[in-house]
Amino acid sequence: MKTRNYKFRLYPNDSQEKKLQNNLAVCRWVYNKFVECAQKGFISRNDCNYYLVELKQQERWLYGYYSKMLQAISAQIDSAQKVIIELNKKGYHTGNLRFCKYHDYRTFTYNQTGFKMEQHGNTDLLHLSKIGWIEIRQHRDFPQNSKIKQVIVTKSKSERWFVCVTVDISESLVDIPKISFSRSVGIDVGVKSFAYDSNGNQTPNPKNFQKMLKPLARVQRKISRRKKGSNNRLKAILKMQKIHEKIANKRKDFQHKLSTQYAKNNDVVFVEKLQKLNMVKNHRLSRSIMDASWGIFLQKLEYKCKMVIEVPARNTTIDCSRCGNKVPKSLAVRIHRCNFCNLVLDRDYNASINILNKGLNKLPQELREVTLVEMPKVSKKQEEATQFVG
Numbered sequence: 001m002k003t004r005n006y007k008f009r010l011y012p013n014d015s016q017e018k019k020l021q022n023n024l025a026v027c028r029w030v031y032n033k034f035v036e037c038a039q040k041g042f043i044s045r046n047d048c049n050y051y052l053v054e055l056k057q058q059e060r061w062l063y064g065y066y067s068k069m070l071q072a073i074s075a076q077i078d079s080a081q082k083v084i085i086e087l088n089k090k091g092y093h094t095g096n097l098r099f100c101k102y103h104d105y106r107t108f109t110y111n112q113t114g115f116k117m118e119q120h121g122n123t124d125l126l127h128l129s130k131i132g133w134i135e136i137r138q139h140r141d142f143p144q145n146s147k148i149k150q151v152i153v154t155k156s157k158s159e160r161w162f163v164c165v166t167v168d169i170s171e172s173l174v175d176i177p178k179i180s181f182s183r184s185v186g187i188d189v190g191v192k193s194f195a196y197d198s199n200g201n202q203t204p205n206p207k208n209f210q211k212m213l214k215p216l217a218r219v220q221r222k223i224s225r226r227k228k229g230s231n232n233r234l235k236a237i238l239k240m241q242k243i244h245e246k247i248a249n250k251r252k253d254f255q256h257k258l259s260t261q262y263a264k265n266n267d268v269v270f271v272e273k274l275q276k277l278n279m280v281k282n283h284r285l286s287r288s289i290m291d292a293s294w295g296i297f298l299q300k301l302e303y304k305c306k307m308v309i310e311v312p313a314r315n316t317t318i319d320c321s322r323c324g325n326k327v328p329k330s331l332a333v334r335i336h337r338c339n340f341c342n343l344v345l346d347r348d349y350n351a352s353i354n355i356l357n358k359g360l361n362k363l364p365q366e367l368r369e370v371t372l373v374e375m376p377k378v379s380k381k382q383e384e385a386t387q388f389v390g
């Protein structure tokens, strides 16, 4: 059994939007009631559900809302408390659960039942119990043998409504993928280029964020100039959140396209183990965003590719990928130049070949039916680039 998530945009009419908004408000109210209890001591999922029954008897209007949606909050509280307990065990200092503010509560969940999806003519519709049929743009079909497990309705920061549909897909035995290690690639992620692979493909860093920094700074200045609580300030805040959403969307789009391409062309992808410590040390904003974006890119690779293997990062930039000679270099040196075998090529390209070879070497003997990559000839373009640098 495999699960997959699909995100679709919802187009509620005015009265439906009011109902959705109401749902959020009620869920938040219940959530905060639970938090109030949790602050006095651990409250389990069952306790929450009992408390919910009591609440309903006091506040009869709660019956107007889908009961399973409210019960899902119990599970949410339960797991949030467990996370805090785990963190405390590891020695992190965490506070108690906090009350959720109006604008921060943005999702509610219908689990197992209470929803239906149908197509009427050209329009796709989602039925939510106690709310009704809402227009939805289902831009992608579900695979065969799939069953909807739950739907999560979200209001984005730019006030648009989305639904995340979780689908269970039953797989037959025939579908188990065959893996061929001859279809392997090593990928090096870096600052200069987002990814450089052992086939010599270079993917430059998307400049999305840099491009959006100016409008972002402009709108942030506006916010700081305007009076707190004023309508104009709220408008500017909404605008800022829209820009943030746009950046996030562009990044997602870029990462999806690149990871899909790698998943299509390769069975096995070797990547460097990202060093978390180095990431935290770096204080520059743009750099830290890049770091985060690699992590998310790796996650996408992991669920799309048949196999992703992490290779320890030790010496991948220093070793010569042809002869193994060590060529130490600072971050500023972009070209790998080996004095022993006269290999000259881009440092990230060299690293990606090392990652691939290291990865293949580490495989158990029975899997290693492929030979290591032979050193590709340096292309003319690269030679020119090298001459220019040298």
Ligand SMILES: [Zn+2]
Pocket: 320, 321, 322, 323, 324, 325, 338, 339, 340, 341, 342, 343
């Ligand atoms: Zn060499």
